[in-house]
Structure formats: structure tokens, C-alpha cells
Amino acid sequence: MKTQVCIIGGGPSGLMLSQLLHLKGIETVVLERQTRDYVLSRIRAGVLEHGFAKLMREAECGERMDREGEIHEGFFVARGEQMQRVDLHAHTGNSVMVYGQTELTRDLYEARDRMKGIVIHQAEDVQPHDLTTDKPYVTFRHNGVDERIDCEYVIGADGFHGVSRRCIPKDVLREVEKVYPFGWLGVLSRTKPVSPELIYSNNERGFALCSLRSQVLSRYYIQVPLTDKVEDWSDEAFWAELKRRLPAEVAERMITGPSIEKSIAPLRSFVAEPMRHGRLFLAGDAAHIVPPTGARGLNSAASDIYYLYHAMLAHYQRGDDSGLDGYSAKALARVWKAQRFSWWMTSILHTFPGTSDYDKKLQQVELDYLFSSTAAQHSLAENYVGLPF
Ligand code: FAS
Numbered sequence: 001m002k003t004q005v006c007i008i009g010g011g012p013s014g015l016m017l018s019q020l021l022h023l024k025g026i027e028t029v030v031l032e033r034q035t036r037d038y039v040l041s042r043i044r045a046g047v048l049e050h051g052f053a054k055l056m057r058e059a060e061c062g063e064r065m066d067r068e069g070e071i072h073e074g075f076f077v078a079r080g081e082q083m084q085r086v087d088l089h090a091h092t093g094n095s096v097m098v099y100g101q102t103e104l105t106r107d108l109y110e111a112r113d114r115m116k117g118i119v120i121h122q123a124e125d126v127q128p129h130d131l132t133t134d135k136p137y138v139t140f141r142h143n144g145v146d147e148r149i150d151c152e153y154v155i156g157a158d159g160f161h162g163v164s165r166r167c168i169p170k171d172v173l174r175e176v177e178k179v180y181p182f183g184w185l186g187v188l189s190r191t192k193p194v195s196p197e198l199i200y201s202n203n204e205r206g207f208a209l210c211s212l213r214s215q216v217l218s219r220y221y222i223q224v225p226l227t228d229k230v231e232d233w234s235d236e237a238f239w240a241e242l243k244r245r246l247p248a249e250v251a252e253r254m255i256t257g258p259s260i261e262k263s264i265a266p267l268r269s270f271v272a273e274p275m276r277h278g279r280l281f282l283a284g285d286a287a288h289i290v291p292p293t294g295a296r297g298l299n300s301a302a303s304d305i306y307y308l309y310h311a312m313l314a315h316y317q318r319g320d321d322s323g324l325d326g327y328s329a330k331a332l333a334r335v336w337k338a339q340r341f342s343w344w345m346t347s348i349l350h351t352f353p354g355t356s357d358y359d360k361k362l363q364q365v366e367l368d369y370l371f372s373s374t375a376a377q378h379s380l381a382e383n384y385v386g387l388p389f
């Protein structure tokens with residue numbers, strides 16, 4: 001099998017790039033380890049920067065998002081009984097799109113099918129080869145048969161646990177990481193959301209987040225110790241704890257119901273540099289991870305894909321390799337701004353076990369400043385809607 005760009009990973013990053021390149025006549029093959037149903041069973045991001053929404057439209061995949069997604073022009077930060085609205089539109093003239101990652105991944109798959117894009121599921125033992133030559137190739141096994149794809153470029157869009165990052169030699173790859181001493185217990189329920197806009201709550205019992213997927217599908221999170229297991233949390237226990245961490249006026253109107261999904265995600269900040277090695281380019285979670293507090297994970301993948309898409313266009317249409325040569329530095333510059341914002345949002349909203357009295361005071365003063373300063377709210381708003389690509 002031959003193609004121009006072999007993409008490892010059929011998550012949002014890989015599918016988006018495949019779709020964008022196909023629309024410009026650049027051939028791709030996507031290799032995905034899991035079944036499509038498995039990929040679509042994962043509940044992840046919920047908030048899209050306007051840049052991501054724009055990319056979905058450019059990929060001719062934005063129609064259902066624009067029909068079913070919700071434009072949000074602000075959100076709330078709660079502290080004890082206090083609630084402060086951050087007016088995204090007033091500060092930036094922009095907004096965010098609330099539309100689940102599961103749905104946009106479904107839209108991307110359907111677009112790939114519509115255009116007869118090649119996405120190979122249950123591709124086992126995917127392995128890139130000869131990445132530092134001008135004839136790289138990728139081997140894998142499918143339905144028990146050993147396969148090979150000869151290509152010109154390999155995109156590692158295979159997430160944090162993928163194979164691509166590990167192809168960069170240890171003496172070249174630099175990885176930095178920060179692991180947080182807690183996780184997020186998330187619940188999806190077919191209930192009316194408690195608030196029309198998101199509520200991020202700093203509470204002495206721990207962080208809580210009220211989000212949504214639609215007006216009949218709520219998404220809630222509470223911070224939990226790393227030692228907690230999902231089975232430790234009944235629905236009743238979850239709802240009771242969530243209410244304790246919200247202002248009384250919000251807790252009182254909470255509509256509870258059975259969880260249709262319940263999971264615990266660990267929180268980490270992680271960056272791998274460089275994001276290029278020869279003909280291999282890393283994108284999305286394969287290269288960087290953020291705690292979901294700032295809703296930057298999926299959105300950081302979007303800017304990687306935007307840069308790679310335009311770099312590939314310049315190469316194939318004009319023989320101009322400046323975009324490819326500058327990709328890693330350009331992508332990392334924006335990745336690190338998202339890292340900073342995600343770390344900052346996490347540091348001001350969560351309780352940190354064993355933190356000093358001084359650091360506790362510092363967190364309260366950060367929140368005092370945010371609640372009292374339009375400049376602080378402007379900074380938060382411009383990061384949340386998405387810094388320019
Ligand atoms: P993904 O991990 O989504 O996709 C990579 C794909 O590669 C997967 O389908 C995987 O099966 C495949 N793959 C892996 N190894 C392979 C191999 N060897 N061969 C072939 N295929 C392989 N972000 C937010 O903004 N908000 C959130 O609330 C949020 N919650 C999250 C919760 C969890 C549990 C996780 C893990 C992430 C969350 N994220 C959130 C971040 C998430 O949305 C990612 O940023 C997003 O999935 C990134 O997309 P991809 O880069 O495509 O990586």
C-alpha cells in the first residue's frame with residue numbers, strides 16, 4: 001500500500017488532519033488501533049475554542065456542530081457562596097462552542113466515510129520505520145495479515161500512550177511532566193443542566209465543575225483523591241458531594257439522575273519536544289497533555305493540526321518546506337501557553353493535599369484578584385476562548 005501521509009491514530013487529531021488534507025487532494029491513510037465503537041465510547045472534551053469550530057467548518061464537518069452545539073459567551077467561577085461570571089464576549093468579542101468530543105469525532109468519521117477516506121481500524125502493532133530517510137514506511141497487522149504502507153510523511157496522532165513518540169531517539173526527545181495529586185470523577189447524566197453556562201467551583205472540600213453536552217445531557221466532575229476507584233462512588237454519593245461543593249442557590253436546583261457514564265481521569269501536565277523527527281510529526285496528545293481544568297486538551301490538538309495542515313499544503317502545492325521545518329517550534333510556542341493556562345486554572349481551583357498555609361492564602365488572593373479585576377478576567381477570557389493560532 002502507498003500513500004502520501006500515513007496518520008497513526010483515529011482520534012480527533014488524526015481524523016481532522018486526514019479530512020483537511022483529503023479536501024486538498026493530498027492522500028492519507030489513518031491507522032487506528034481500536035474499533036470505531038470503542039473510540040466513540042470515550043467521553044472526553046466538551047468545550048471547543050472558536051478556532052477549533054472554524055477548523056471543523058473548513059473540514060466540511062461543522063454542520064451538526066453548528067446545529068446542535070451551543071455557543072457560550074461566558075462561564076462562572078464559584079468560591080463558597082460567591083459566583084463571578086467571566087464575560088468572554090465582552091472581553092474578547094469571541095465565544096466558545098459547547099459540543100462533545102464524542103460527537104465531533106463521529107462527525108469526522110462520517111465525513112471520512114462520505115469521501116471514501118481510508119481509515120483502518122484494529123490495526124495492530126503499528127510501527128513506523130526509516131523516519132530519517134525520504135522513504136519512511138509503516139508496518140502493522142490487520143486481520144492477522146502483516147501489512148506495509150510506504151509513504152512520504154508519518155503523523156503521530158496516537159495519543160499519550162501511542163507508539164509514535166517512542167520512535168524519537170532518547171537522546172533527541174525531551175519530556176517534562178507535572179503529575180497532580182488528585183483526579184477528576186466525571187458523570188454524564190440525562191438530566192437538565194443545573195446552569196445554562198459552565199460553573200467552575202473552588203470549594204474547601206475540593207473542586208467541582210458543572211458542564212453540559214446539551215439541554216438534556218449534563219456533565220459534572222468532582223476532584224477526588226488518586227486512590228479513589230469509580231466503584232467507590234455510588235450515584236447518590238456523587239450527587240451529594242457535588243452539591244456540597246456548589247453555592248447553595250445552585251445545589252438547591254440541581255436535578256439528579258442515574259449516571260450513564262462514570263469515570264475517573266488522572267490529571268497531568270506533559271510536553272514532549274521536539275514534535276518532529278525526520279519525516280515524523282507529532283500532534284495532539286501524542287506530544288502534550290494538560291489537566292482538563294482549562295479545557296485546552298483537544299483545543300491544543302487543533303492548533304497542531306492547523307499548523308501541520310498548512311505546512312503540508314505549502315509543501316505539496318508550492319514545494320515550500322518552511323512550514324514543516326518550523327512546525328515544532330511554532331506548535332510548541334502555543335502548546336506552552338495552553339500548558340501555563342491549564343496549570344494556573346488547576347492551581348487556583350483545586351485543594352492540594354498537604355499544601356502550606358502560605359500557598360492556601362496565595363490561592364485565595366488569586367481568586368480575590370480574579371473576582372475584583374477586569375484585567376484578570378480579561379486574561380482568563382482571552383486564554384479560554386483560545387489564543388490566536
Ligand atoms: P486521542 O488520544 O483522542 O486519540 C489517539 C488515538 O490513537 C486513539 O483513538 C487511540 O486508540 C489511537 N492509538 C493509540 N496508540 C495507537 C497505536 N499504536 N496504533 C494505532 N492507533 C493508536 N480535553 C479537553 O479539552 N476537555 C476535557 O474535558 C478532556 N477530558 C479528557 C478525559 C480523558 C480521560 C482523557 C484521556 C483526555 C481528556 N481530554 C480533555 C483531552 C482529550 O480531549 C484529548 O486532548 C484529545 O482526545 C486529543 O485528541 P488526539 O490527539 O486525537 O488523541
Ligand code: PHB
Nearest residue numbers: 045046211292293294295
Ligand atoms: C466537559 O464538559 O467535559 C468539560 C468542560 C470544561 C472543562 C473540562 C471538561 O474545562
